[in-house]
Amino acid sequence: IAQLWGNRPEDFISAIAEVKDRGYQAIDLNMGCPDGTVIKNHGGSDLILHPADAARVIAAAKETGLPVSVKTRLGFNNLDTYKSWLPFLLQQDVQLLTVHLRTRKEMSKVPAHYELIDEIIAMRDAISPNTLLQINGDIADRAAGLKLVQEHPGIDGIMIGRGIFNDPYCFEHEPKEHSLAENLELLRMQLDLYDEFTANFGPMHFQKLKRFFKIYVRNFSYASDLRMALMDTNTTTEVREILAQFDQEWAAHKAASVTA
Ligand SMILES: Cc1cc2nc3c(=O)[nH]c(=O)nc-3n(C[C@H](O)[C@H](O)[C@H](O)COP(=O)(O)O)c2cc1C
Incomplete structure (x- = not known):
């Protein structure tokens, strides 16, 4: 899976043609990156502020025929933005939505908002039941991810970010000591x-x-x-x-x- 960021549909069409040639099998659209340069260039979490651009980018990516997923945050500055932003994305009928449970403003400095998981699952069930929902934020390893899935039935996948820096074996099925x-x-x-x-x-x-x-x-x-x-x-x-x-x-x- 190749992840791309930007806001111009025509760029995605040409970029996806290229990554398709290189053998990638799916496209993830980055709508969560908090980096100042990416935002200045209208990519990453800037799309949260420009939903119409996000919809156009998703439509262009889907035209290429590859499966399309989106990775995003709950909002840009305001936490409440998730109430309109996530339903908007779900209406675009992507195959998988990954939600990093923080706003852009929160960076990775506050605990991920696990208290919103069940509400987000309900949104997905109501608007786009076929979209897989992947949860991201503060998940240390596979066991912690599985616990989250058990506690919140409806989660389809978990994504681990910084956990890998702490434990390069964090995806291991049966954790053990490593030499x-x-x-x-x-x-x-x-x-x-x-x-x-x-x-x-x-x-x-x-x-x-x-x-x-x-x-x-x-x-x-x-x-x-x-x-x-x-x-x-x-x-x-x-x-x-x-x-x-x-x-x-x-x-x-x-x-x-x-x-x-
Ligand atoms: C060094 C670094 C690079 C990252 N690069 C990307 C990226 O290219 N695309 C992306 O969607 N998220 C990227 N992220 C964000 C992570 O995917 C994840 O959303 C974030 O770290 C929160 O998850 P965590 O609490 O498990 O770390 C990056 C994070 C870090 C620390």
Whole structure:
């Protein structure tokens, strides 16, 4: 699924043709992004302020024949906006609606408004029973998502955002302890994906990759030393070299502690 943002129907038609060619099977329309630059360019949560544009964009996306979903927030500045905005979106008959249970103004700084879930399910049931409803906001992991689904029958799916930064295994069916070796293997997988993406789609911003290192490198002695060394790198090759060196030193350290 490719997610796109913007407000001009013609852009969506050409962009979707391109992503279709690249093998994507569905389109998610971003109507929730709080970023100032995105909003200035009339995308993301700015669509909440311009419902007519939102309807045109959805109609254009649907014309391409791919399944279309929308991801949005409860409102821009006012929480009460959900009372008109969500019914409006449901009237557009999208296949799936993801609701991040906060307004744009609230960013991710307040607890998600779980108290509104049942009302939103009732809206969906009344206006567009075939639209799948996905709930997002403060869901830490799969178990927390399943609990929410049990407490609010009618939810079709959950979306986890920042939970992945805290626990890279948050989607696991049966949570268990993970070894340092497994964590570093995951980091190496992300490095490989980064290189693959760069090769296919042009240079990425390496510095931004660094924010993810702490997800994998923590909770063991020397974690902060290793993290500091990784933060000093400028290429994925340098990261791999440091990890290889660390593997050797860690093996020697473990062998020494066994002997002691
Ligand atoms: C670093 C980061 C990048 C994000 N990028 C997107 C994005 O491209 N599209 C989107 O719909 N939401 C994006 N989000 C928002 C999340 O999908 C989600 O709505 C938000 O984090 C709230 O969920 P959470 O409380 O589980 O984190 C992003 C969030 C973060 C923290």
